Amino acid sequence: ENLKDFIHELKGLNNIESLLKDKLGIEKVIVVPGDVEQDPMIKKELGKSAANYLKTIINYDSIIALTGGSTVLEVANGMPQLYSKSNIVVVPARGGLGREVEKQANTIASILAKKLGGTYKMLHVPDNLGKETVKSLIKEPDIKDVVETLKKADILIFGIGRADVMAERRNLPQDIRDFLEKNNATAEALGYYFDKEGKVVYATPSIFLTLEDLKFVKNLIAVSGGKGKAEAIVSTCRSGNVQVLVTDEGASFEILKIV
Numbered sequence: 491e492n493l494k495d496f497i498h499e500l501k502g503l504n505n506i507e508s509l510l511k512d513k514l515g516i517e518k519v520i521v522v523p524g525d526v527e528q529d530p531m532i533k534k535e536l537g538k539s540a541a542n543y544l545k546t547i548i549n550y551d552s553i554i555a556l557t558g559g560s561t562v563l564e565v566a567n568g569m570p571q572l573y574s575k576s577n578i579v580v581v582p583a584r585g586g587l588g589r590e591v592e593k594q595a596n597t598i599a600s601i602l603a604k605k606l607g608g609t610y611k612m613l614h615v616p617d618n619l620g621k622e623t624v625k626s627l628i629k630e631p632d633i634k635d636v637v638e639t640l641k642k643a644d645i646l647i648f649g650i651g652r653a654d655v656m657a658e659r660r661n662l663p664q665d666i667r668d669f670l671e672k673n674n675a676t677a678e679a680l681g682y683y684f685d686k687e688g689k690v691v692y693a694t695p696s697i698f699l700t701l702e703d704l705k706f707v708k709n710l711i712a713v714s715g716g717k718g719k720a721e722a723i724v725s726t727c728r729s730g731n732v733q734v735l736v737t738d739e740g741a742s743f744e745i746l747k748i749v
């Protein structure tokens with residue numbers, strides 16, 4: 491840890507953090523050295539840093555909501571194992587993505603809950619459902635229970651992706667991809683697609699935690715790194731849904747060129 495602090499200071503990352511915080515207009519920025527796109531180990535560092543921050547805000551009875559993705563997975567992996575029991579509940583903010591089960595919010599919620607001695611809830615809903623199906627699903631008791639818990643979350647940890655990459659990963663139909671492109675969508679987070687200014691361009695129908703709900707979540711923590719995600723990170727910050735950003739040096743330098 492001492493070595494980490496030393497490198498952090500040596501690289502001037504403290505200054506970059508406070509510069510980014512001001513430019514992005516958010517509460518806190520944590521920057522780890524390196525770039526996740528250059529070295530996969532950096533994603534683990536990003537996760538560990540976010541987990542360390544998380545430890546400072548978690549309460550005995552916190553409700554933690556989280557999204558899927560390889561970065562949020564590293565937050566759960568980076569959390570040390572607690573050996574006492576807690577009343578912490580971890581809930582997925584999204585259903586499955588039709589992608590690898592290892593990176594789905596459900597799986598990550600179970601990993602993090604076990605680390606924290608708490609419990610978890612599951613949201614067994616595919617990502618590519620139509621609006622009507624989602625509306626009727628929400629009335630199902632099992633799903634209703636998870637959604638009600640979600641809306642009481644005091645902490646939300648989420649990933650940020652590039653709109654084009656996420657549209658591809660989620661296998662969105664061509665007409666929606668064209669729509670995203672035409673409307674200059676740059677970012678995807680929590681099922682929402684944002685443009686450069688942070689305006690919502692498109693919302694995935696299977697959203698259970700809405701932007702309206704986020705206003706009541708005390709801690710909104712985005713974890714996202716890599717030079718190629720800089721624009722997506724800026725857009726999501728501009729949408730007003732980020733309080734704390736945990737990112738890497740690669741994204742940071744690129745962000746400073748934009749803002």
Ligand code: G3H
Binds near residue numbers: 559560562678680
């Ligand atoms: O919404 C964004 C994605 O979940 C980010 O996924 O961390 O694997 O790039 P990733």
